[in-house]
Amino acid sequence: MGSEKHVRLVTSAATPFASILELTLVPRPLGFEFLSTLLAKKTTNALNPANRFMSRLLIQRGASGTQEIVLKPGANRLGRNEENDLPINDPTVSGFHCEIDFEHDTVVVKDLGSTNGTFINSVPIRQAILEPGQTLRLGSVELFFPPDAQTTTTLPSPRPAGARVRLAKAGMDQPPPQQQSAPPVAEEPPLAPPLRGPDDCRNHSGIPATLICQQCGVLFCKSCVKTIHAGNRDVHSCLLCAGICVNLAQHRKAVAKETATFGNLLPTAFKYPLQQDGPVILLCGTILFAFLDFARLILLKVIAFLGLFLGLSFLIPMVLTFVMSAGYLFAYMQNIITATSNGNDNPPGWPQISGFWDDVVVPCLRYSTTLAVLVGPGIVMLPVSTPLGVTLLLLGLFCVPMAFLTVSLADSIAGLNPLLIFSSISKVPGPYLIACALLLVIIGLGTFCESFFRLAPIFIVPAVVGKFVSLYGLTVEMRILGLLYYTNKEKLSWFG
Numbered sequence: 001m002g003s004e005k006h007v008r009l010v011t012s013a014a015t016p017f018a019s020i021l022e023l024t025l026v027p028r029p030l031g032f033e034f035l036s037t038l039l040a041k042k043t044t045n046a047l048n049p050a051n052r053f054m055s056r057l058l059i060q061r062g063a064s065g066t067q068e069i070v071l072k073p074g075a076n077r078l079g080r081n082e083e084n085d086l087p088i089n090d091p092t093v094s095g096f097h098c099e100i101d102f103e104h105d106t107v108v109v110k111d112l113g114s115t116n117g118t119f120i121n122s123v124p125i126r127q128a129i130l131e132p133g134q135t136l137r138l139g140s141v142e143l144f145f146p147p148d149a150q151t152t153t154t155l156p157s158p159r160p161a162g163a164r165v166r167l168a169k170a171g172m173d174q175p176p177p178q179q180q181s182a183p184p185v186a187e188e189p190p191l192a193p194p195l196r197g198p199d200d201c202r203n204h205s206g207i208p209a210t211l212i213c214q215q216c217g218v219l220f221c222k223s224c225v226k227t228i229h230a231g232n233r234d235v236h237s238c239l240l241c242a243g244i245c246v247n248l249a250q251h252r253k254a255v256a257k258e259t260a261t262f263g264n265l266l267p268t269a270f271k272y273p274l275q276q277d278g279p280v281i282l283l284c285g286t287i288l289f290a291f292l293d294f295a296r297l298i299l300l301k302v303i304a305f306l307g308l309f310l311g312l313s314f315l316i317p318m319v320l321t322f323v324m325s326a327g328y329l330f331a332y333m334q335n336i337i338t339a340t341s342n343g344n345d346n347p348p349g350w351p352q353i354s355g356f357w358d359d360v361v362v363p364c365l366r367y368s369t370t371l372a373v374l375v376g377p378g379i380v381m382l383p384v385s386t387p388l389g390v391t392l393l394l395l396g397l398f399c400v401p402m403a404f405l406t407v408s409l410a411d412s413i414a415g416l417n418p419l420l421i422f423s424s425i426s427k428v429p430g431p432y433l434i435a436c437a438l439l440l441v442i443i444g445l446g447t448f449c450e451s452f453f454r455l456a457p458i459f460i461v462p463a464v465v466g467k468f469v470s471l472y473g474l475t476v477e478m479r480i481l482g483l484l485y486y487t488n489k490e491k492l493s494w495f496g
């Protein structure tokens with residue numbers, strides 16, 4: 001088989017049914033003789049008034065129009081073999097291809113290990129619910145399940161008026177009953193009583209859903225999905241569309257985060273340094289930087305005491321303490337910016353130092369360069385022309401937060417490109433002004449705390465408290481810059 005299948009796909013958006021017609025009609029000698037036998041067997045039943053409330057399969061044939069075959073309640077086996085409840089004589093259909101269970105208004109299709117597969121709306125399935133409006137395909141035979149299939153009859157009936165499935169067949173010119181290219185379900189009318197909660201399982205009113213299908217967006221309880229145990233975690237799959245189902249609460253949280261604005265997330269930045277291991281990280285940093293400050297102070301005093309010539313040997317360790325604190329601090333700040341812009345919500349620990357040059361000297365040089373480039377021109381021009389110098393200085397300072405962001409995310413001083421900095425500021429002026437204003441507040445607060453505690457005549461305490469407050473403030477500010485990027489990625493479009 002296979003070679004004689006001259007399948008011609010007509011993909012026309014206007015007439016989605018056309019594609020099916022072509023698929024089934026074109027030279028398939030064994031095509032649809034089965035229909036006659038099937039009809040001979042079943043239509044008599046269907047026409048019998050005693051059986052009029054039986055579930056029906058609807059077949060469409062060219063000139064003769066629409067015909068139906070009956071889906072009996074319970075299991076209906078379909079396949080090429082004559083022993084099936086509904087034999088389908090088509091070379092692409094397996095001997096025993098699939099089983100259709102019709103029970104309680106629901107049509108469930110189960111593949112019986114067929115060679116060419118069972119599909120619902122082109123998605124291969126092993127077991128799935130067939131929804132009204134969907135197309136079931138066995139091999140290359142398509143069966144349409146019309147949307148009106150499950151409407152309950154007005155006649156007194158012990159059972160809902162059958163599920164009918166329409167079989168697509170070539171040569172008909174009647175319009176498609178429904179756009180079947182439409183995505184599966186999602187906005188289905190509720191089947192359940194009006195008491196149904198908005199987050200209830202699709203199949204169980206009153207039972208809150210815990211899972212959501214990522215593909216069709218339908219909510220389910222645990223028992224309404226197919227669960228596969230993969231290692232030590234469970235993978236849930238949707239019985240409607242075979243999509244993966246994920247935890248509803250986590251999904252909503254992720255969606256909320258994806259759609260959050262800078263303004264929404266801004267208040268959370270102040271909690272950020274105290275989240276998870278945050279306090280420990282801050283405390284360690286405080287001790288480290290207070291110690292480095294203290295060491296630098298002692299070395300400075302020694303140099304001052306010995307004079308520059310004699311104290312020269314102390315100059316190098318003094319410079320080292322500066323490079324270490326500045327480099328390490330900036331590496332930490334860059335970590336926060338990159339972690340935040342990647343959507344990470346917990347403060348990263350202090351950076352690992354694997355090499356003194358890469359992890360300390362390079363960040364120190366990078367950020368010293370940043371400051372020099374931004375503030376330098378103003379300082380140089382100040383003696384020449386005060387207004388120009390002040391203007392340049394203010395402009396440079398105004399660009400500092402954005403430059404930190406661009407340099408951090410570019411992971412290079414290439415981020416200092418003035419065009420990039422100016423155009424980025426102009427793309428997000430509001431959030432950027434807020435970030436600048438908060439930076440001023442944070443610097444002011446840190447300075448105030450430090451000078452306030454200097455009034456206390458206790459050794460080292462002012463330095464430690466001041467360090468702690470300014471580290472907290474820096475962490476908040478870097479978080480804000482990271483959030484500025486995270487919530488404006490598309491607008492800024494730095495990385496293509």
Ligand SMILES: [Zn+2]
Nearest residue numbers: 213216238241
């Ligand atoms: Zn789904």
Ligand SMILES: [Zn+2]
Nearest residue numbers: 201204221224
């Ligand atoms: Zn359920």
